[in-house]
Every structure is written in C-alpha cells, then in structure tokens.
Amino acid sequence: MARIAVIGAGIIGAAAATRLIGDGHDVTVYDADPDGLPTSSGNAALLAFPEIAPIASPDMLTAVPRWLLDPLGPLTLRWMDVPALMPWLLAFLGSATPAKVARTRQALTMLMRTALRDHEDLAGIAGISGHLRQTGYISVHDSEASIKAALHEAQSVEQALGYPFERLSAETARAMVPQLEGAFAGAVHQPIYWMVSNPLTVLRQYQAFVRTRGSLVAGRVTAIRRNADGLTPMVDGAPTASFDRVVVAAGVWSRDLVRQLGTRVLLENERGYNTTFTDLGWNLSMPVGFADHGFIASPLVDGLRVGGAVELARPQTSPNYNRAKAMRAKMRRYVPSLPEGGTQWMGRRPSTPDSLPVISRDPHEPRVVYAFGHGHLGLTLSAVTARLVADLVKPKAPEATLAPLSINRFQ
Template sequence: MTEEGRRPAYTLQTPSPRERGEGEDVAIIGGGIIGICAAAFLAEAGRNVTVFDRTGICEETSSGNAAAFAFSDVLPLAHKGMIRQLPKWLADPLGPLAIPPAYLPKLLPWLIRFWRAGAAKHFEASLAAQAGMMKLAEAEWMGLLDRSGTRPMLREEGSLELYESAAEFRASLSGWRARERFGIGFRHVEGEEMAALQPGLAPRFVKGTFVPGWKTVADPKLLGQAVWAYAERLGARFEHARIERVEAGADGAAIALPDGTARKAKQLVIAAGAWSHLLARNLGERIPLETERGYNTTLPVSAFDVKRQLIFSGHGFVITPLETGLRVGGAVELGGIERPPNYARSKAMLEKAKRFLPGLDPSGGREWMGFRPSLPDSLPVIGAARAPNVFYAFGHGHLGLTQAAATGRLIRDLVIGQTPPLDLTPFRPQRF
C-alpha cells in the first residue's frame, strides 16, 4: 500500500471473504462520520468493508453538527472552566449546560470522573494528547478530502470568538497561551478590525479572537455522504440494520440482528456513537460514556450574512454559515439517549442570536437535536477491545467531525497490524 492509500492491484483479482461465503472481512457498526472515515481508510487499504447502521449514512448526529474542523480546539472540556461555571450554568435551565434533575443520580458517577479529570495534575497530559490528535486530524482530513474529491466542500475563513466584557476576555487568555505553545495561530481583535471580520455585530461585544486556521465545511451531512460515496467506489458496502448484540472470539466476531439472523466478520469496529458503550458491555467492558445532547436551528441562508463561524463561548453556542443554511446551535444537555428533546433550548439560542446579530431573520428555521458521545476526560476511545478482533472508535464528544479522519487512519492501522503514527495510550479503552 502506498502512503496515498491506493489499493494494491492484486486485491482486484482476489475473491473477498464475502464472495467466498466466509462472512464479512471487516464490519463497522455505525454510519456516522467516524464509521464512514474508518470505512474509507480500510477500503483504501484493500479491505472489504460493510457498514451497518439503523438509519443510514450520516443521518443522525453527524448530519446536524456545527460543521467545524476545530483543529485548534485542543483544550479538553474538563479544563475549560466548566466545573467553575457549573453552578451558574445549572441555575439557568436554558443556559449553556443543563442536567434534567431526574437524570442527575444516574449521571453523578460520570460527573465525579469529569471533575477528577479536570484536576491540574492531568492538564499537560490531556493537552498533549488532544494536540497530537488534532495535528494528525488536520493532516489526514486534508489528504482524505483530496483523495475523495471533496476538497471544494472545505471553507477556510477562520473563526471569530467573541467576548462581552474585559473580564471574560481575560479569563480566556490562559487557554490561548496553551494553544500558542502548539503553534496555533490567532490574534485578538477589537473595534474596527473586529467589525470588519463580522459586520453587524451588537455593540455588547468588546473584544474578539480571530483564528485564521479554523476551518468549516459546506454541510457536514453532505460531506459525510460524499466521503461515503468515495468509500463505496472502493468497494465498501452499506447494510441497513439495527444491531442487537455483538460477540467475539478467536475466529472473529458476530453481530446479531433483530430478525434473529447474524452476520460474521473477521474483524469488527464499533463506531456507534452514543450507543457504543452498550455494545461494549456485550463484550464485558464498561466504558463510562455519557451523552451531550446538542441542539440547533438551521435558518435559511438569507437570514444574515455571517462571514465565518462565530463562537459565543460564554453562552456555549456557535453560528455557522453553511451552503444549506445558517446554523445556530451548541450548548450541552447531559440527559442520556432516552429523554425526548427539549427544543426550548434551540429557541433560547436563537433568541440570543437575535440579540447578538441585530437584523437576524429568525423565521423558517429547522430545529434539531443530536447525541454527542462523551467520555469524562474529553478524549475518545480508540483501540483494541479486550475481546479479540474488535476495535473501538467512539466518544469524541463535540469533536467527532474534526477527529474523524484521524480516527479512520488509526483504526486502519490497528486493523491491518500497522504501527499507528500516534501514541494511543491516552485513548486506550481500558484506561477507565
């Protein structure tokens, strides 16, 4: 295999395990952006891949995210001051972070782990792990965009983070100093320079930080489906199926479907987002995954002329200009996967957006809620399960799109037995 990921010619002449009646070569559970990228990298390496998903390709959480390649977002969530702001945020049921009271007892063990992960003694290791992952992510995404012909979907206008007071700006400076250590470029702006970067801002914003290297995509769902089309051209297959249970042994893995049938595979990748830990439990592993329920409203493109992604960190949401609309969303609701959506949270962000961008037309929007799979130390699980022939790729929180290509590369290397380009110790499934 070449570094560019071209399939060696001999694979075109060799019958696949599927064609020989031996089951799947590699099965991937999850048709979101992580599973799609893993499929693309494995298909490039000549492996026969089948992706299983209950809805379709990029139809759930990967369809409605904020569309950012947030390669400069290296600060782990546990170190972003969330613990300090927790009491204030929780006092507002529609604020940046909400926890339904009835869910709190179930969430408490995760919150304790999150609090411990935010201790100062863990900061340097967490920062280095996240920074290394981001560097790999950017390199792998740029390569995959080129190979898949999706580079025109990339937008490179940078981002603008906005502050409503001098105190809020000062509180951000330690985080920017940490990013600077890893070569991340930015500049603080105010006055006319800030207004030029985004005309029409409310005067309440006194300072901003412009990150020129921040990237977004035209539409995350369309990008994911385009990357999948590339994987499909290389031989990857999709099967619409809800997976009930997984098993694994020395001779491979088996996945059980609701109709009582099963599919066998030599190797299995679990990339099922917020449901992944339930499948890992089938294999005897308990991974403390929780769900950040994210909300947004996508307005028509004409709602406001937003020049680049605007980040309102004090309020926990962003505004992103897409090819398909203007997306206003973010915030976190730690409420699991079973509670019905609370779209009052989408409406609250939209009301704030109207105040922040006077003249914004809030009509004609589409509300959405998705599940971000999150681990208490803000790092994903990437690595081999205790069970043989099974690999995990989940728990990316709000960075799934950003880190998907890096995860796809790492999973490919693990599956084919190649040394990964990144130390995977911080991401080990067994670290908990």
C-alpha cells in the same frame, strides 16, 4: 487484506470505512438508520483544530453551579436523569485536576497535529473535493475578564501547535463581520479554523463511497458473537456474515456493545441543539463564537447554523427545544438582524468524562476496535480517527501515543 464490519454510519464510522476500503479491505457498514440524520449531520461544520481544552477543568468547576441554575445556560442537566448519569458525572468532576487536564490536552494536541492532512488524504481516497475551506474564527466576549481567559487559552494553543491568534477591538470585529451590531467588549481571532461546506453533504459523500466500494446495510447490531474463526455481528438478533475485524463506531450506543463484550466504559449523551436558517438573504463571513454563552453561529454554504451548548441527559429523554430558542434570543443581542423561524434540531454527541475519544482495541478481544466518544469534535477528528483505526486493525502493537485514548482507562 481483511473482512471488516464497521458498526455505525455516522461521520466516524463512514470515515473509518472509507479509509479501510482505501487500504484494500473488504468492508461492510451496519447502521440502524443509514438514511437518517445522525449527530454529525447537525455539526456546526467547523474543523476546530485549536480546541484542545477538555470540558472539565479547575476553572470550569467554579462556573458550574451558576450554569446549572440556568436551565437554558451553556451547561445543564436533565435532573430526572441524574441517577443514571451519576457514575459519568463523578468521573467528570474527577477529570478536572491539573494533571488530568494536561494529559487530555497533550492527547488532543497529538490528534490535531495531523487532523487537516488526514482530512485531505481521506477526501482523496473518496474522490471528493471543494468541501474544505479555511475561514478563520472569532470569539466575541462580554467582559475584559472573558477576553483575558480566551487570550490565555489561545496562547497555550499557540505554544502547543503554533496556531496564531490576535485580539480584536469590537470595531475591528464588526469590520470583519458586519452583522455584529450589538454591544460586546472585544473579540479574539484565530485564522487556523477551517469549515466543511455542509456536514451532512460530506457525510453522504463518504457513505456513497462506501456503498459503491463496499456495503452499507440497514440494521441495528445488538451483539457481536465471537469464535475462533471470526466475529459475527448479530443484526436485530439474527447472525450475519463472519468478519476478521469489527470496528465499533456507533456513537453513544457503542456502550451497549462494549458492555456486551464484558468491557467497561463511561460514555454518555452530551446533547447539542441548533437552528438552521436557509433563506436569510445574507450570511456571516466566518464562524462566530459567543464565548460567554457557549454557542456558535457558522455560515454553511447553504445557510446559517446557530447552535451549541451542552445538555447532559439519557439518549431517550425528550428534547428541550427551548434551549435552541434561547440561543437564538441571545444571538439577537449581537446580531439584531437574525429573524424568527429556522429549522430546529437536537443531536446526541457521545462523550467521555475526560473529553478524549476512545480509539483502541478491546482489551479482551483485540479483533474488535473502538472509535467513539468524540463529543463536539467528531467532525474535526473523524479523518485522523479513521487513520488510527486503519492502523489498529493490523496485527501489530498500537503506538504508545494512543495509550491515553485506550478504553483501558475505564477498567
């Protein structure tokens, strides 16, 4: 087959490497800190198959001014970073048209159709099992208007993917999740949501497979040297081996390699915060989303994780853990038994303005394949991305259905 370098050992890079090894390729993965805690390790553990709506939409734009006035709300900016973020922000606003929203929904629907089967197939390649479980998901809402908006979205998902849903009274929601003792107007239940046992555990299992069947090398790739015979990653400024293909899956830092290759991309840092509790003595029966506040509480096999919301900032900007504190305080309105404490965390989710990942070849160097920009859907879309990457490393024309995911949309 081929000698392939994968840049990035987070969930996208590790999944892609696993799939490529399963196809018989000779794979080496490079990561600046392979034993660290990448963004995927702090995921809510959800496989969010119904989530085909982009962040930018006409309805969302009307809420943005109110959100931005709340520095601890569901969407905020680090204002000192606005000049650096401006090209992305302008494209984000431009993505909120009905036509572009429809395009994004269609592309995400295509990815979600096979996402569960791809997770099962990838687990089979790596020889792991018991980490996937169908839990369902409920979103709780503070008002009738919020419930109606959620039902409208659920109906759209049902039309696109066939996933069922049901409206719940507050009493019925409490019967399903007894810890929801606070006041709310009602809830929406979607049974199709799955979870992984713990995202870090799953990531380590894929990385272990790569170490056993390929190579996982510690080192930051700063450039890709091209010649007729192959591609050479430059690790900390020094050349390494030559490869037939290179897969760039380095999260938000992928943009540096993209630009070094002479290609344009709009990729920024959609930061999320969470708090994980490991000694509660109780847990939720299923993940619960607090729709009017932009965060989720999800039951891992070894604890409860409370996190979410969106903060746009440069990768190097210091964390604002008051956002995690605010989510905990808001959750106590609904779950009064949530204690103080827990372990706080911040992750840097690589996001595009249109909420679509980049899964494509480089337009100038087709031996380079890109796989990044999944936003909050990295874990959900990791396995289907791995399958598509495995197709893109083959010397054939990409499927027409991948055109919306191409990096050419930024050129």
